[in-house]
Amino acid sequence: MSTTTHIPIQPSVLYVGTPVMLLCTENADGSTNISPASSYWALEQMIVLGLLADGHTAANLRERPALTVNFPHPSQWQHIEAIGDTTGASPVPEAKTRRYVHEKDKFRRIGLTPQASELVFPPRIKECALQFEAEVRQTTRGTGDFYYMVEAEVLRVHASPEIVVPGTNYINPNTWQPTIYSFRHYFGLGPEHGFRPTSDTACLLHDQLQG
Numbered sequence: 001m002s003t004t005t006h007i008p009i010q011p012s013v014l015y016v017g018t019p020v021m022l023l024c025t026e027n028a029d030g031s032t033n034i035s036p037a038s039s040y041w042a043l044e045q046m047i048v049l050g051l052l053a054d055g056h057t058a059a060n061l062r063e064r065p066a067l068t069v070n071f072p073h074p075s076q077w078q079h080i081e082a083i084g085d086t087t088g089a090s091p092v093p094e095a096k097t098r099r100y101v102h103e104k105d106k107f108r109r110i111g112l113t114p115q116a117s118e119l120v121f122p123p124r125i126k127e128c129a130l131q132f133e134a135e136v137r138q139t140t141r142g143t144g145d146f147y148y149m150v151e152a153e154v155l156r157v158h159a160s161p162e163i164v165v166p167g168t169n170y171i172n173p174n175t176w177q178p179t180i181y182s183f184r185h186y187f188g189l190g191p192e193h194g195f196r197p198t199s200d201t202a203c204l205l206h207d208q209l210q211g
Contacts, residue, residue: 012200013183020080020179020186022070022110023049024122025060032114032122033060033088034106036080038181042154047134049150053141054095056088058148065136066120067152070128074179074188079127082110084196119155129160130176 018038025033035057039050047069051058061067072080086103087096103109114123117133124131134152142149163176180187184196195202 011183015181015183017180017182017187019071020077020181021049022072022080022125022128023057024068024070024125025057026064026066026122027056027060027088028063031104032107033057034083034110034125035088036084045154046137047132047152047154049152050142051148051150053146053148054093058139058150059089061136061150062139064121065139065152066122067134067136068117068120068122068124069132069134069152069154070125071130072125072128072179073177074186074193076112076127077179077186077194079110079112080179080186081194081196117156124158129163130171130178131158132156133158 015038018040021037021040023035023037025035027033033056035055037049037051037057041048049069051061057067083103083106085100086106086109087093087100088103088106089096090102090104092100092102107114112128113126115126115131117124120133120135124133132154133156134154136150136152138151140149140151141147159171163172164170165172177188179193180189183201184199185192185202186194186196
């Protein structure tokens with residue numbers, strides 16, 4: 001039996017370490033909404049995304065069920081943060097008014113480039129080395145009505161040549177670098193690159209270092 005002692009805690013989030021994605025969806029007027037997300041799992045060609053029910057991305061997908069899933073490099077974490085507290089919804093939902101602002105042109109704000117997709121309407125993000133084009137097959141409201149589980153089929157995968165094993169369809173794990181979101185901090189497959197302002201530990205650790 002292990003002699004390690006554990007303590008019960010109540011963290012405000014349970015993001016133990018998942019990939020960060022930038023989801024592109026179509027707005028009602030044909031423009032593009034971009035939303036950071038990190039609730040994700042995949043099996044064969046299906047992906048499942050967890051989205052807040054009152055978010056603009058979930059609203060778009062209920063009406064126009066196609067999207068692109070773009071995986072940024074860890075060095076791009078500040079681009080992710082640029083839209084971390086924005087919403088495509090106008091007016092801003094009541095629950096988000098304390099921290100969020102409306103942003104219509106998220107490509108301008110994020111400082112990245114739209115790239116035309118081949119099978120769906122929403123564009124891809126050119127600077128992301130790995131991109132999925134996908135269509136929603138099923139949306140399920142979660143327990144408590146505050147989130148949706150979105151099941152989408154990946155129709156096409158685009159990858160930069162440098163992350164592909166030459167002559168194959170395989171992603172090279174030695175050159176592929178996802179951004180990992182762990183308890184509101186950003187990591188690559190190595191040292192931390194940055195953190196969310198809402199991190200529970202950032203201020204504490206900063207104060208300890210300053211002390």
